[in-house]
Amino acid sequence: MNVTGRAPSESARDPAIAPVLELDRVTIELAGRVILRDTSFSVNQGEFIGVLGPNGAGKTTLMRAVLGLVPAAQGTIRVLGEPVMRGNASIGYMPQTRSALAGRRIRGREFVAMAADGHRWGLPHTDAATRADVDRVLELVGARSLAKRPLFELSGGERQRLLLAQCLLGRPQLLLLDEPLISLDPHHQRSVVELVREVQRELGIAVLFSAHELNPLLNALDRVLYLGNSVAALGTVDEVITAPVLTRLYGSPIDVMRVKGRIFVMSGDVEIEKHDHEHEDEHEHVPGREAHGHDHGHDRGHGAHPHDHTHDV
Numbered sequence: 001m002n003v004t005g006r007a008p009s010e011s012a013r014d015p016a017i018a019p020v021l022e023l024d025r026v027t028i029e030l031a032g033r034v035i036l037r038d039t040s041f042s043v044n045q046g047e048f049i050g051v052l053g054p055n056g057a058g059k060t061t062l063m064r065a066v067l068g069l070v071p072a073a074q075g076t077i078r079v080l081g082e083p084v085m086r087g088n089a090s091i092g093y094m095p096q097t098r099s100a101l102a103g104r105r106i107r108g109r110e111f112v113a114m115a116a117d118g119h120r121w122g123l124p125h126t127d128a129a130t131r132a133d134v135d136r137v138l139e140l141v142g143a144r145s146l147a148k149r150p151l152f153e154l155s156g157g158e159r160q161r162l163l164l165a166q167c168l169l170g171r172p173q174l175l176l177l178d179e180p181l182i183s184l185d186p187h188h189q190r191s192v193v194e195l196v197r198e199v200q201r202e203l204g205i206a207v208l209f210s211a212h213e214l215n216p217l218l219n220a221l222d223r224v225l226y227l228g229n230s231v232a233a234l235g236t237v238d239e240v241i242t243a244p245v246l247t248r249l250y251g252s253p254i255d256v257m258r259v260k261g262r263i264f265v266m267s268g269d270v271e272i273e274k275h276d277h278e279h280e281d282e283h284e285h286v287p288g289r290e291a292h293g294h295d296h297g298h299d300r301g302h303g304a305h306p307h308d309h310t311h312d313v
């Protein structure tokens with residue numbers, strides 16, 4: 001297991017074999033608070049990493065740091081061997097999504113194309129290469145049949161497909177998916193996880209997929225990155241989801257129970273992952289109300305392209 005403070009392996013800087021993501025003794029602070037302290041780990045190309053941790057542990061902040069939007073106070077973050085920079089085309093980003101999208105009349109294809117550069121710069125027509133890329137990503141996520149339909153007609157799971165399509169534009173090597181399962185019922189959660197896993201394997205890319213619950217990800221993930229208490233633990237489920245590791249990350253006694261292939265993280269009698277999740281779901285599935293959900297002020301209204309994220313700081 002790779003945990004805070006340990007240096008990552010001395011990997012070659014050749015981008016073809018460099019880890020897709022490498023944190024080397026990184027400390028991240030926001031408003032004087034340490035979110036991550038002296039943390040080192042690396043993620044290999046082609047890995048599916050489930051990013052977990054209590055509310056406020058820093059899952060979003062870590063993604064924003066990898067995007068170059070939050071500077072590391074100390075240490076170095078590298079993507080494919082290069083220090084982070086804004087607008088890195090090798091990263092696809094899906095911000096925490098809220099169903100503000102649910103009321104939009106824009107059609108699926110235009111919505112995906114919006115995240116491509118031509119649209120972003122207000123150009124009237126996308127070029128042939130961009131149109132081909134939009135077709136490619138729609139095909140990849142099985143959304144060709146959604147292309148002509150307005151977003152308001154689509155289910156949450158279908159909109160999630162289009163969001164995934166957006167972040168596959170430009171052939172990124174690393175996807176940062178920030179809580180794609182929020183607002184979805186268990187059936188749609190499963191299909192989103194399966195879709196991401198399929199696409200990730202087909203393209204051989206790495207994925208950081210944050211979630212409040214481990215169980216929906218269990219069959220898909222290669223390793224877990226668990227954040228808490230300014231500390232990170234990266235390893236297999238068996239290495240990380242243990243009472244000692246999680247007690248350290250939560251800063252209070254934690255038990256781990258395994259029942260029929262599911263894992264429950266408990267603080268006394270309370271299942272804490274579920275508990276964390278509750279506030280997220282309070283408005284779910286109520287048309288027109290989703291936009292009021294917990295959203296940290298991320299801008300959900302536009303594409304999820306790496307060049308196109310806005311976040312109130």
Ligand SMILES: Nc1ncnc2c1ncn2[C@@H]1O[C@H](COP(=O)(O)OP(=O)(O)OP(=O)(O)O)[C@@H](O)[C@H]1O
Nearest residue numbers: 030031054055056057058059060061062296312313
């Ligand atoms: N711009 C900011 N300025 C100051 N503090 C911030 C800012 N953005 C986030 N924070 C704080 O940093 C901490 C980490 O937030 P972050 O959103 O990264 O956590 P998270 O693990 O993604 O949480 P959640 O599971 O609730 O989405 C939280 O305590 C949050 O309140």
